[in-house]
Amino acid sequence: MILLSFFNLQGLNLLRLATASPVVRGNDTDRQALLQFKAKITGDPLKIMESWNSSIHFCQWFGVTCGRKHRRVTKLKLRILKLSGSLSPYIGNLSFLRELDLVGNSFYNQIPQEIGGLRRLEALHLVNNSISGEIPSNLSVCSKLTSVDMMGNRLMEKNLLR
Structure with missing residues (x-):
């Protein structure tokens, strides 16, 4: 009887682990940054963003790749998915991001200055969107870029000869 009770308690603990909140198993800063990115999406005809919900860990969301060791977002690759919206400044909170690929969508407005704070960023691909304004001058701080x-946006370079 005692042995049976032990196995029931163990089973209960395993059930608790299996149903634990995804936040416990990952980094909440990255999760919140991705949710803020999603909040700025105004058009999603292919319903890509529906996978970005609390039923699965954010590292399993469509277009999101996380590192194995720290479970932090290292790539955000949402290429040619008919997404539209503006780029959230919260993207700057994805401090482990190495690749941002939003090619062939309809993102508009400006590139947030916060992207310049992504010290690990190696690749920035924003081809064929509707992004306007100036290219953030602080991109030069991204030494690994x-x-x-x-190309294919409405961007202006700052006049450096002032």
């Missing part, structure tokens, strides 16, 4: 492609 080796691949930048922003």
Whole structure:
């Protein structure tokens, strides 16, 4: 009888682990940054953002890749998905982000200055969107940035000869 009770308690603990909140198993800063990114999406005809919900861990959301060790977002790749909206400044909170690929969508407004704070960023691909305004001058702080492609937008470079 005691042995049976032990196994029932163990089973209950396993059930608790299996149903634990996804936040417990990951980084809430990254999760919140992704939710803020999602909040700025105004058009999603393919319903891509529906997978971005609390029923699964954010590392399993469509287009999101996380590192194995720290379970932090390292890639955000949402290429040619008919998404529209503006880019959330909260993207700057994805401090482990190495690749941002939003090619071939309809993102508009400006590139948030906060992207310049992504010290690990290696690739920034924003080709064929409707992004306007100036290219943030603080992108030069992203010392690991080796691949930048922003063609097909309405961007202006700051006049550096002032």
